[in-house]
Amino acid sequence: MSKKLLLKNDHIEGIHTLPIYRANGGYSVLEKALKTMSPEAILEEVKTSGLRGRGGAGFPTGLKWSFLAKPEGVPRYLVCNADESEPGTLKDRYLMERHPHILIEGMIVSSFALGAKTSYIYIRGEYFYIARILEIAIKEAYEAGFLGKNIQGSGYDLDLYVQVGAGAYICGEETALLESLEGKRGNPRIKPPFPAIAGLYGCPTVVNNVETIAAVVPILEMGGAEYAKIGTEKSTGTKLISASGHINKPGVYEIELGIPVEEFIYSEEYCGGISGGKKLKAVVAGGSSVPILPAELILKTSAGEPRMMSYESLGDGGFLTGTMLGSGGFIVMDEDTSIVKNLYTFARFYHHESCGQCSPCREGTGWMEKILLKILDGRGDMKDIDLLWDIQSKIEGKTICPLGEAAAWPVAAAIRHFRSEFEEYIQYPEKIRDIKHYYRLQETATA
Amino acid sequence: MAKVTIDDITIEVPDGTSILEAARIIGGDIAPPAMCYYSKLKTSGGYCRTCIVKVEQGSAKDPRPMPKPVASCRTTVMDGMVVRNITSPENLEARAGVVEFLLLNHPLDCPICDQAGECDLQDLAYKHGEEETRYQFPRREFEPEDIGPYIKLNMNRCILCYRCVKVADQITDGRCHGVVNRGEVSQISTYIEQAIDNDFSGNMIDVCPVGALTDKTFRFKSRVWYTKPVDAHRDCPKCSGKVRLWYQGEEVLRVTGRKDQWGEIENNEDGSTAWICNDCRFDKKETKDWVIEGPTHVNRRSVISANHYEGLAAIKADTLRMLGSQPHGVKVDLGEGALDPNNE
Amino acid sequence: MTTTEIQFDSETLALVNNMMKRYPEGKHKSALIPVLHIAQAEFGGWLSVPTMDYVASVMNLKPIEVYEVASFYSMFNMHPVGKCLIEVCRTSSCWLRGAEDVIDHIEKRLNIRVGETSADGMFTLKAVECLGSCGTAPMMQVGADYHENLTIEKVDTLLEKFKDENKQSRYC
Numbered sequence A: 001m002s003k004k005l006l007l008k009n010d011h012i013e014g015i016h017t018l019p020i021y022r023a024n025g026g027y028s029v030l031e032k033a034l035k036t037m038s039p040e041a042i043l044e045e046v047k048t049s050g051l052r053g054r055g056g057a058g059f060p061t062g063l064k065w066s067f068l069a070k071p072e073g074v075p076r077y078l079v080c081n082a083d084e085s086e087p088g089t090l091k092d093r094y095l096m097e098r099h100p101h102i103l104i105e106g107m108i109v110s111s112f113a114l115g116a117k118t119s120y121i122y123i124r125g126e127y128f129y130i131a132r133i134l135e136i137a138i139k140e141a142y143e144a145g146f147l148g149k150n151i152q153g154s155g156y157d158l159d160l161y162v163q164v165g166a167g168a169y170i171c172g173e174e175t176a177l178l179e180s181l182e183g184k185r186g187n188p189r190i191k192p193p194f195p196a197i198a199g200l201y202g203c204p205t206v207v208n209n210v211e212t213i214a215a216v217v218p219i220l221e222m223g224g225a226e227y228a229k230i231g232t233e234k235s236t237g238t239k240l241i242s243a244s245g246h247i248n249k250p251g252v253y254e255i256e257l258g259i260p261v262e263e264f265i266y267s268e269e270y271c272g273g274i275s276g277g278k279k280l281k282a283v284v285a286g287g288s289s290v291p292i293l294p295a296e297l298i299l300k301t302s303a304g305e306p307r308m309m310s311y312e313s314l315g316d317g318g319f320l321t322g323t324m325l326g327s328g329g330f331i332v333m334d335e336d337t338s339i340v341k342n343l344y345t346f347a348r349f350y351h352h353e354s355c356g357q358c359s360p361c362r363e364g365t366g367w368m369e370k371i372l373l374k375i376l377d378g379r380g381d382m383k384d385i386d387l388l389w390d391i392q393s394k395i396e397g398k399t400i401c402p403l404g405e406a407a408a409w410p411v412a413a414a415i416r417h418f419r420s421e422f423e424e425y426i427q428y429p430e431k432i433r434d435i436k437h438y439y440r441l442q443e444t445a446t447a
Numbered sequence B: 001m002a003k004v005t006i007d008d009i010t011i012e013v014p015d016g017t018s019i020l021e022a023a024r025i026i027g028g029d030i031a032p033p034a035m036c037y038y039s040k041l042k043t044s045g046g047y048c049r050t051c052i053v054k055v056e057q058g059s060a061k062d063p064r065p066m067p068k069p070v071a072s073c074r075t076t077v078m079d080g081m082v083v084r085n086i087t088s089p090e091n092l093e094a095r096a097g098v099v100e101f102l103l104l105n106h107p108l109d110c111p112i113c114d115q116a117g118e119c120d121l122q123d124l125a126y127k128h129g130e131e132e133t134r135y136q137f138p139r140r141e142f143e144p145e146d147i148g149p150y151i152k153l154n155m156n157r158c159i160l161c162y163r164c165v166k167v168a169d170q171i172t173d174g175r176c177h178g179v180v181n182r183g184e185v186s187q188i189s190t191y192i193e194q195a196i197d198n199d200f201s202g203n204m205i206d207v208c209p210v211g212a213l214t215d216k217t218f219r220f221k222s223r224v225w226y227t228k229p230v231d232a233h234r235d236c237p238k239c240s241g242k243v244r245l246w247y248q249g250e251e252v253l254r255v256t257g258r259k260d261q262w263g264e265i266e267n268n269e270d271g272s273t274a275w276i277c278n279d280c281r282f283d284k285k286e287t288k289d290w291v292i293e294g295p296t297h298v299n300r301r302s303v304i305s306a307n308h309y310e311g312l313a314a315i316k317a318d319t320l321r322m323l324g325s326q327p328h329g330v331k332v333d334l335g336e337g338a339l340d341p342n343n344e
Numbered sequence C: 001m002t003t004t005e006i007q008f009d010s011e012t013l014a015l016v017n018n019m020m021k022r023y024p025e026g027k028h029k030s031a032l033i034p035v036l037h038i039a040q041a042e043f044g045g046w047l048s049v050p051t052m053d054y055v056a057s058v059m060n061l062k063p064i065e066v067y068e069v070a071s072f073y074s075m076f077n078m079h080p081v082g083k084c085l086i087e088v089c090r091t092s093s094c095w096l097r098g099a100e101d102v103i104d105h106i107e108k109r110l111n112i113r114v115g116e117t118s119a120d121g122m123f124t125l126k127a128v129e130c131l132g133s134c135g136t137a138p139m140m141q142v143g144a145d146y147h148e149n150l151t152i153e154k155v156d157t158l159l160e161k162f163k164d165e166n167k168q169s170r171y172c
Helices: A018-023 A028-036 A039-049 A061-066 A091-098 A100-114 A125-143 A174-181 A210-222 A224-229 A261-266 A295-299 A311-315 A339-353 A359-376 A382-395 A403-427 A429-434 A438-446 B019-026 B089-104 B120-128 B163-171 B203-207 B278-283 B312-324 C010-020 C028-042 C049-059 C063-070 C092-096 C099-110 C152-165
Strands: A077-082 A118-123 A159-164 A205-209 A238-245 A251-256 A280-284 A292-294 A329-334 B002-006 B009-013 B052-057 B081-084 B151-153 B178-180 B187-189 B213-215 B228-233 B242-248 B251-256 B291-295 C084-089 C123-128 C140-142 C145-147
Touching: A018 A100, A018 A125, A028 A100, A028 A210, A039 A061, A039 A100, A039 A210, A039 A224, A061 A205, A077 A100, A077 A174, A077 A210, A091 A100, A091 A125, A091 A210, A091 A238, A091 A251, A100 A118, A100 A125, A100 A159, A100 A205, A100 A210, A118 A125, A118 A174, A125 A159, A159 C028, A174 A205, A205 A210, A210 A224, A210 A238, A238 C092, A261 A280, A261 A295, A280 A295, A280 A403, A292 A295, A292 A339, A292 A403, A329 C092, A339 A359, A339 A403, A339 C092, A359 A382, A359 A403, A359 A438, A359 B089, A382 A403, A382 B089, A403 A429, A429 A438, B002 B019, B009 B019, B019 B052, B019 B081, B052 B089, B089 B120, B163 B178, B163 B203, B178 C063, B203 B213, B251 B278, C010 C028, C010 C049, C028 C049, C028 C063, C049 C063, C084 C099, C092 C099, C099 C123, C099 C152, C140 C152
Parallel strands: A077 A118, A077 A205, A118 A159, A238 A329, B002 B081, C084 C123
Antiparallel strands: A238 A251, A280 A292, A280 A329, B002 B009, B052 B081, B151 B213, B178 B187, B228 B242, B228 B291, B242 B251, C084 C140, C140 C145
């Protein structure tokens, strides 16, 4: 069994309630931190731990915290990004649903470290029922004196609120999230300034993913140096992986970073192998935005080394032969999967989720979706493959926010690794009829 | 002060200047095209991406290049920064890509568009775009929306620059239109089809870089290249009263604000922007309403600045080539002599 | 256009006013999205112009500010929907595990296509993008509830249940 930190109490009935969380050691980190540690000491522990942002970008959390401006007389905010919307990702939902108090405890100690007096958890609107769970847990925490005025006699005050969104993937981008939290359209802001200087209501703000904030609890419990011993040198600690697709045991798994991908897919502890005993065709390892890799490249690097579940090993080979750990949304596809059709669902997704603010993304995402639909409708042209390639290259890096890249990368990777499948559909349109629900594509194409 | 080098030309500018403003000081083709940025509107810019440039060196202190092209209108110069605009083929290619995106769903209805001849998108397309589009699908169309007696909204031509929204926010006394919906179907709208009616709403027409917002009182009356710009003023209780009258023969067909070489409304002596009120724009169309200052020359770009009527044959050929390359084969006949300067 | 028939009851109004106080002074616009959720649930499952104008007046905002925000987010229905709004996820992971079978089945059962409302006004079927239920795919959301690991049989049972309950689905 690999090490569990966030989900170590997953088997305990009622762990979502404060008394049971507390009986299992919960809120002891808060007491230790508020009574015996200075904010600077907490920041040092987080830096030492090597924790990297768990939302997808993998930016070092301690470094992000250290950028926070601290002008006199200006409030600072910590905002938790619970807008989990990256296709293939459901880990934050799992954690919040079953372990709301670890997030709340993490929010309190992190807010203390950053000097925030008011903090928000921004959760995607579709997770309304989880917002309720969090609200109940927050109420418990207030009643137990872990939130509100003079927390546990430390003199530190904190108010914590849950804010719901209303259906927009783009609000997972931190500045779009802040706009949405201010009651506006979720249009990403033009940077600079970065939130650390001017974030929520123009005040210095740190935005962190749910899992990142929760991980602060075990880091302070065991100390940053101990945490850094878990995992690999560049990928410390544990990571929640959302496993989905054609596997025997889909779900959320906490892994120690650095275990082999092969073990993750095939061992009984995790995915339990490909469903129906079929062969593995491809994996999207870190949520829909990251490059898809064919079986041979996800199991082994181009140098023939076993591929590991870590930031550096999944990134080995760059985008030519590697991918990214991203948000840990691990989507597995069996030998019968149409990569082009899967790409089409991604392209449709990004088209639907583009905010429309800047031109390359607003116009380009829809264009790519239309071309993919045309190919899947049997009207493709060989030139369309190069056109798709060119469009994605003209979106990538030209947009206000990373949604441009998120939309471009899957297209580039699918063409890079599965070009022959595109060609086959174009040359032999009858092949497309093998895709289940072919008629639905036809209908959409004529609509 | 910060020293910045743009396309191998080094200048010194005050701290806080944007790359685009620095490039405008150098002038000429080195100034990147701007479709959404408008120096007189706060928080404008950053959306259209046409002004992107390559930053080869971030600053003297941190000489690393910037990883992606940046919007020059919203990026501040740093001391020792090295920027490439027209001297980077890569940057020009990226810009051509942006132009293609902006034109992707554009109706290319220049022959019936009142903005033609003074349209920033037309100029941008000629200068920075490719000859043909690669888009093979029906173009997006929006339901027409009536926004009152003065301003014609044609959403199909809009590039979502947000300038009109910022005008409504910053210089009128109550915004009732904005951007509604999301993504590809985002649109400028009042949502409830109401008239946009306040003293300064007409400035939305002047800031619109395309033919999405045009003057209803000038609609289909002429082509801008047949009209002659004359600067004039009046003593107006509401605004500066400094306008440009557009004459055809003896008749004032249109009144607009006075635009500078970057297509922006000029400043008053006191440094404020010479926005004009709706009375001056829509109700004062007689020569006797005005103190005439004299004919003016419209600077830079566009068919008008092509010395009024010279060189139109080349533009006509360009227009036809551009329209003729439409995938749907829209056939456009501008008519014999339509562009003939003697055809007034 | 009157807004007289659209009005929060005193308890809801108190909740809304309280909500606006969560934010620093002058930043009460932050409550707009939560308040729109309440308004949508209270006034027929969608946001009509009178409903949005009412929200604008309660929150002291310009109506256009409300229209802009409401029309941006996919959970706000800008047109009337059936009493029970069924949202089936169709993005990658759900597609891989048979979301289209589920959609097909519901279409046949209710005799409507995606995007349509049944003749009796009871059901609207929507195909939506990733709802974060990839590990329990296929799934559908009805109101605040996630129905996961769907099978055709499960879908049938659910549809029966919704019909019997005859309740308006609501997120909050």
